Amino acid sequence: MAELPTRQLADGLAAMGIELPAAAQETLLAYAGLLDKWNRAFNLTALRDPKKAVSHHLLDSLAVLPYLRGDTLLDVGSGGGMPGIPLAIARPDLAVTLLDSNSKKTAFLRQAVIELKLANVSVHCGRIEEFRPEQPFASIVSRAFAELADFVRPTRSLLAADGCWLAMKGLIPHDEIARLPSGIVVAETLPLAVPGVDGERHLLILKDGETAAKEGV
Template identity: 35%
Template structure:
């Protein structure tokens, strides 16, 4: 399986594969239902592009799931710009003992998230409509995540004020994220962010490795 590429791995076969079943374990049914909802309504509701519909498992579900290995199992996790629920809904499914806050400014996307939460019976999710900056003085989290939201410098400004001392930003990024680190150093120093770690996160054989950036917020004064 190690030599299988995503192009050789049909999405239907991927969704029903033993590797995916083992990876998600008891969370598989909920994840599969979420994938079905995205497949049926994602393009229609402007949540994903038409080319992404056949690649939901590889491109969205497993890509989002990859970040969970770096997140706490309990505490509070916020997902900024949740949109379709990626990675926030996947995180909520895989971290049932954590409180997951989905932050999304668009009303129609919040409506979608509410439908998903109700359909999946997720009791550990809170949806907040607004931009991340609007909640900077409202609460702090053990971890803040995001996917395809902004460049790292802007993302640090949006995310780090929501991270408690000793907590962390854990964000999904592209392979070239190293180029974003230097432009972000000034705001990292200002907001007490430690040196970013670029991590590789794998899920199942044959699916592209996900790039994750982790930044711990230093302890101490505000």
């Protein structure tokens, strides 16, 4: 990348009410640099403008930080590592698993984990239907991975009993919500304000109906 936009990141975080130490901000920018470098050969993301990396990759990923539940996170269809890697950088206490079926993308993810020294991140290459982790996850996130039903259905057995799904979307997908599997409820629909990102952004927090009922949703 050209000169890394340190001020843009700091100002964006401040606007979002997120406090991160300088070392974490430096690691976030280093990740953006790696993403830009590898994207030229591996097509990790459709966004080619490095000037938008801070807003559309880093800040957009970190917008879900306040809504994470527990200390384990599965990022489904992680692609170039979003939102999982920025969240892992912001929360070193969070055990993050990045899952993608594309071997070139997971090769990048593994290299990024090594270069950024992210001890709290693991990478798995394979289909979500074939993923068999040792423990369920407190939070499962996707960033425009698939339709809601296709996100929830294969990950239902991977969610902890009191966990939640975090689906990052643009406009509220009313049609997708109507097609959710039986027993899954939308607990919250939250607008996300991301500095530098035009257009609507929303986070849908989904829960199993029994969990939602216990929590009074």
